[in-house]
Amino acid sequence: MSSDFGRILHISVFGQSHGRAIGVVIDGLPAGEEIDLEELQRFLDRRRPGTGPLSTARKETDIPEFLSGLEDGKTCGAPLCAVIQNAGQRSKDYGELADKPRPGHADFTAWAKWGGHADMRGGGHFSGRLTAPLCVAGGIAKQLLARRGVFVGAHLAAVAGIPDRPFPLYPTAELFSEIAAKPFPVLDEEAGERMRSAILAAKNDLDSVGGVIECAAAGLPPGLGDPMFEGVENRLAAALFGIPAVKGVEFGEGFRAAELRGSENNDPFAMKDGEVRAETNHAGGILGGITTGMPLVLRAAVKPTPSIGRAQRTVSLSCMENTDLTIHGRHDPCVAHRAVPVVEAVTAAVLLDMLLEGNHGTF
Amino acid sequence: MSSDFGRILHISVFGQSHGRAIGVVIDGLPAGEEIDLEELQRFLDRRRPGTGPLSTARKETDIPEFLSGLEDGKTCGAPLCAVIQNAGQRSKDYGELADKPRPGHADFTAWAKWGGHADMRGGGHFSGRLTAPLCVAGGIAKQLLARRGVFVGAHLAAVAGIPDRPFPLYPTAELFSEIAAKPFPVLDEEAGERMRSAILAAKNDLDSVGGVIECAAAGLPPGLGDPMFEGVENRLAAALFGIPAVKGVEFGEGFRAAELRGSENNDPFAMKDGEVRAETNHAGGILGGITTGMPLVLRAAVKPTPSIGRAQRTVSLSCMENTDLTIHGRHDPCVAHRAVPVVEAVTAAVLLDMLLEGNHGTF
C-alpha cells in the first residue's frame, strides 16, 4: 500500500505517465452530494500545462470520466472512480532514460526497488501527471468543504527565492477565488512578474527553478485533530509529501519560528465577537496538533524540476559505468505554479477526511 | 487513535505530565534482540533536563521499568511495555492555567476538543515529558538498527538563527557518537557557545528561543520506501510532527531547494566502489519517496518554548473575557537541544519499522 491515504475518506491514485490511463478511487464520500463538474473542470484546468512559455508543450485535456460513485451528478455512497485517459505521450523521447537514471528523478530508486521492472516512461507512477487524479479528489473535497463553510486556497509564495506577499490574517473565500482566477497565482502582481522572469531566465539557461506554495483553510472549527501522531499537521504532512517534488512542509511560522523568541511567536488570545480568537496566527491555526479556529496556514517547498536541458553526469545501469545524459523532450522549467492547486487538493482532501471523522473529543 | 504510529513496529505512547506514570507499548519488535539497558539509559539521559542554567529545574530521573516484552534482557516477541513513574510534579504551579489558556500551548485547543475535561496540568498529554517514552522506543530502535549497520544521529543545526556546521556528505557512526557524548550537541563548539549565550539572554529577558535539529541516517539500503503516500518522507514527517513544538520538517535541501536551480539541486550519479552513488546529496538520500542509499538527511524546526515568564494577554475561559497571565514555575528557555535525541528516536523508530516491513518491490 502506498498510493493511497485517508481514514474515512480514502483516496487511491493509480496510473503511469505513459500508460493507458490514470485515475483515482475515492471511497467514503458522503452520499447525496452534488458535484459541480464544470467547477471541477475549472479546478483541474488550473493544474494543466498552459500554452505559454512557462510550461511543457505536452497537450493534456484531463477530462475525467466517472466510472462509479456518481449518479445523476450526485454521490451515491459507493466508491467514486474517475479515470483520465492518457494521450499525447511521446515515449520515444524517454528511450535512453531506461538505462541512464536522470539526476534528481526517481529513476534510480525505482530501479533499486523494482529491479528494472518499473514503467518509468515519462516518470511513470512518479510523474507529476499523477497529480491530475489527485486534483479530481481534491476538487470534489473542496466543493464539499465549501458547502460547510470551509474554504481552501493557495498562492505561489515564492519562486527562485522571489517572495509573494503572504496571506492576510483572515484570508477569505473571495480572496481564494480571486487568486484561482489568475493565470499566475500570486497576490502581488509585481512579484509575479519577477517570478515569471526568473522562470524564463532558467528556461533560457536550459535550467529550472523551484518555489514555495502557501495554502490556507478558513472556516475550520476549533478542536479538530488528535494529539501527537494524528494531529492536523501530521496528517497533512504525510499527504503533502506525496506530491512529487515536495521536500519540505511547515505550518504557521514553520522554520522561521525557530528564529523567533517565544514572546514573538506566541499568539495572544483575545475575545472577538464572543469567541476566543488569537490576535496573531504564528501557529498557523494549530496548537498541539489541534485546530484553534484561526485559519490553517501551511507552506510546501517544491524543488526545481529535475529534468533540465543541460548535460548531466550519471551512470549506465547496464554497464555500471559513468556516462553523460542530455534530456530531450518537453519539460516545465518550473512546476511550482502548477502545483498550487495540487497543494489545495491534498489539503482539502485531508481536511474533509478529518471533518468526516468528526471531533470525538466528547461523544 | 492518535498517540501511536507505525505499521509493523507499532509504538503507542501514554501518560500525562503530572499523572501517575508515562510509558510506551512497542508492539512488533523482532524476538531475541538483546537490549543494552545502560546504553538505553545513556540515550534517555541526553533528553533529560540538565542541572545547568539552560534547562528547567524539574528533577526527572526517567528510569524505565519493563512490564512485558523483555525477558532476561532480550525481546521475546510479545509487546514491550515500559513505564516511567512521574515524580517531582508541582501541580500547584499550574492552578491558574486551567482557566487561562497559555498562548502557544495546547491549553485552548484541548479545552475546545475535550470540553474542559482534559488533564492539562504541566501540559498533560501534550507535555514534552511524553518524549521520554518516545525515547525509550527510539533508543531500542537505534540499537537494533546499529546491529544492522544503520546509524542514526542528530545535532542542533541552529538556535535562535545561529547555525551549526551541517553534517558532512558521509556522516559516520563515530561522528554521531561524538556528538551524543557532548553536553551540548553541536558540531562546531564555537557556534554552540553562541547558541548557549542566546538561550541565556532569552532566559534573562524572561523569554525563550527555538531551534532546528538536523538528523541523519547512514547505512540505509537503496530502494526502501513506497511511492506517493508511503514514502520515507511521508512516514517520517507524520511521526516527527508528533514531537511537541515541531512546526516544520524538510528533507535534503528542503525549503532551500526552492531557491536553487535544477542544475544546482540535482545530484549527479557516479560509480563509487562498484555501486551507484550520488556525488552530492541535495536530495537528502530520498528520490520519489524511496531511499537512494545516500545518507538520509532531515531537519525539524522547533518553535520557542511557549511558556515564558513575561506577562501575556489571554482570556478567561470561565468568564469569557480578556485577561492577563504570568506563568510561574520552571520552564526551559529552549527545548531544541533536549529535542535532539527525540528527533533521533522518532527517526530510528520509523526507519526500523520500514526495514522490518522489508522492500517488497520484488518479492
Add this chain to the structure above:
Amino acid sequence: MSSDFGRILHISVFGQSHGRAIGVVIDGLPAGEEIDLEELQRFLDRRRPGTGPLSTARKETDIPEFLSGLEDGKTCGAPLCAVIQNAGQRSKDYGELADKPRPGHADFTAWAKWGGHADMRGGGHFSGRLTAPLCVAGGIAKQLLARRGVFVGAHLAAVAGIPDRPFPLYPTAELFSEIAAKPFPVLDEEAGERMRSAILAAKNDLDSVGGVIECAAAGLPPGLGDPMFEGVENRLAAALFGIPAVKGVEFGEGFRAAELRGSENNDPFAMKDGEVRAETNHAGGILGGITTGMPLVLRAAVKPTPSIGRAQRTVSLSCMENTDLTIHGRHDPCVAHRAVPVVEAVTAAVLLDMLLEGNHGTF
C-alpha cells in the same frame, strides 16, 4: 474507507451493479511478475453465471481491461487498475425496489445509511457482481502464490445441508485444479448431483438455497501471522465477511471444535521428513493465529439468495406503511457455487499480503 483491504497488498474495489463499470485497484504488487491473462480469465469464468438452469440469465462477459500497473504482461510496481464494463443491465426490473426494501438485502440499511441517495439498482455496490473485480485481484494473487509454492483451492462443502466430502489431510495443487475444472465444484460427484437437485427444487418453488464453501491453502510456511488481532484468522475473516452473503467463517474444526474434547481436537505433533508436522489438522493449520505449516483450512457460510420469486412482506419507505413485494427479474436460486472462486480469491489476496509483509518474528 470501506471497500478496500490489505496492508502491503492493498485492494480497493469500486463500482455498482448497474453503473458504468466495476473494477479494482491493486496497490503493492511486486514488480516483474508475469500475469497469465488466459489463466486469469479462466479463473474469472468460474465465477460467471453459467448458461444452465442453476444461475441467473444475466449475460456477463467480465473481461477486465488493465488501465495501469501491467505493462507487456508484467507488473511494473505501480498500482494495477482493472476495469470491467457493465452491460446487460435491465434496471427497469428494479424500479419498484427503490421504495420497497427487499427482505434479506442491503436495500434498507443502505437507505438508513445514505438517506435514499444510494444507487441500489441491481444491488448497487452491495451486488454479488462486485466479486468479479475481487476475483481479478485474487486470480492475480493466486498466480503469484503458485509461483512460490503456495496453492489455494476451494470446493462447495455443502448446499442446502447436503455435504460434499471434506478435503483430504494434504490437499494438493492437482486436486485444486481438478475441482476448478469442474462445472460444479465438488469433490463427490454424487453429492454434487444431489446439491444441484436441491437448487433446482428451490428454483421451482420460487425460492433459494445457501451453502458452505471450504477453502484450503497448501504450502504455507510455519510462523506466518501475528498474535492476537493480526493473526491469519483475524485477517482472513475480516476480508471474507466482505463477500456478499457470507454470514459465518470458521477455521479447522471451527464450530464443531466446540463439540469435541481436547483429546479429540488437539493435533499431536510428529516428525515427518525431518520437519515438525501435525498428525491431524483440526486446527486448520493455525495455532495462536500463526501458521503451523499444515494446510490452512477454512469454511465460509453463504446464506440463501435473498432475491426470491415469492411475494414477501415489506414496507414502503415513502409511505412508511406495510406492503407486499414480488421481485421480478433474473436471480440465482443459489450463489454458493459461484462464490467458490470468490472465497479462493479473497483467501489468496490475504495470504499474498501476509507473505509480502514477511515473517518479521526474527529480523
Add this chain to the structure above:
Amino acid sequence: MSSDFGRILHISVFGQSHGRAIGVVIDGLPAGEEIDLEELQRFLDRRRPGTGPLSTARKETDIPEFLSGLEDGKTCGAPLCAVIQNAGQRSKDYGELADKPRPGHADFTAWAKWGGHADMRGGGHFSGRLTAPLCVAGGIAKQLLARRGVFVGAHLAAVAGIPDRPFPLYPTAELFSEIAAKPFPVLDEEAGERMRSAILAAKNDLDSVGGVIECAAAGLPPGLGDPMFEGVENRLAAALFGIPAVKGVEFGEGFRAAELRGSENNDPFAMKDGEVRAETNHAGGILGGITTGMPLVLRAAVKPTPSIGRAQRTVSLSCMENTDLTIHGRHDPCVAHRAVPVVEAVTAAVLLDMLLEGNHGTF
C-alpha cells in the same frame, strides 16, 4: 503491529502470562466519561477463575491500576493505561514445555516465528490471561455504550454440544444483567446443569470441552457500518478471532443460514411504533455489513482447552524427534464460560469504536 485493534478507539494489549504485569492502553476514549470502577471490577470478576471445580486453581485478583487517562474517576482525553500485576505464577510447572510444544497450543508456532526466543511460560502472550486487560477495555466500553442506550450481553450458548436456549428476539438490558449475575451464564438453568456435568466429566477424564458463546447488542441505530470490508461483521470478526481459542464466528443464523431457504432466512420488514423493523432477525441485525436497528446477534466457537492431563504425542524441538508429553499444573477443563464476558468486552469495544466514528453516510 498485532496486539491492538480499533480505529478511533484504539486498544493495545500487552503482557505475558508469567511476566511482570499485563495491561492495556486505550487511546481515543471521549473525555469527561465517569468510569464506575466497582462496576468494572464486577465485570472483570466474571472472567476470573472461580473457586469451584470447573476452573483452574490459579489465584488471580485482577485489580487494574490506572497509570494514565483517568483522573478523579473520569476520562481526560489522554490514552488510558491500565496495568494488572501478575502474581501466583508457578513457572516451574512449565519447564518441560519449552522443548515440547503442547498440541493445540501456540508453543510450536511461536517457536517457528520467534526462533525459540518467545516467553511461552504459561502460554506467554497467547495466554487466556491476556483477556483480563481486554476486559478492562471492554468493561469501560460497555459503560459508555450503556450511557447511550446500547447494551451488550452474552450467554453460554453451548458446551460440549449441549445447547442453551437462544436469546429472545428482543433481548434487553435487564436480561443481560440477569445472566451476568449468575455464576454460570446460561438462560436455561437445566441446560446449565447438564453443561457443568459435561465439564466435570471431562475433567475426571483428564480431558476438556469447548463451547459456543452467543452475544447480542441491543439499541444500535440502523445505518452503522460500511460496505464490503469495513462492515460490522468484518470488524467484529477481526477482533473476536483475537480471543484465544476462538475458531469460528457467525452472525444471525450464521452457518445454519446455509441450510435454510431464502423464504425462511429472509426477515420480512414491517412498521412497528412508526419505525421500520424486521419481523424476525435471522440476519442478526446486519444486512450488507450495516446495522438494521434490530439486535446484533453473533456467536463465537471456543475450542476445548488444549491443556489436558492425558499423555499426548509431540516432538522435542531440541532433538527433533518424537516424544510424549504429560502436562502438569492447573488448567481449566473448559474456558468457554469464562470467555463469555470476554466476547462481550470485544464486541462492546468494536461497537463503541464504530459509534465514535459516527455514521458519515450523509454528512
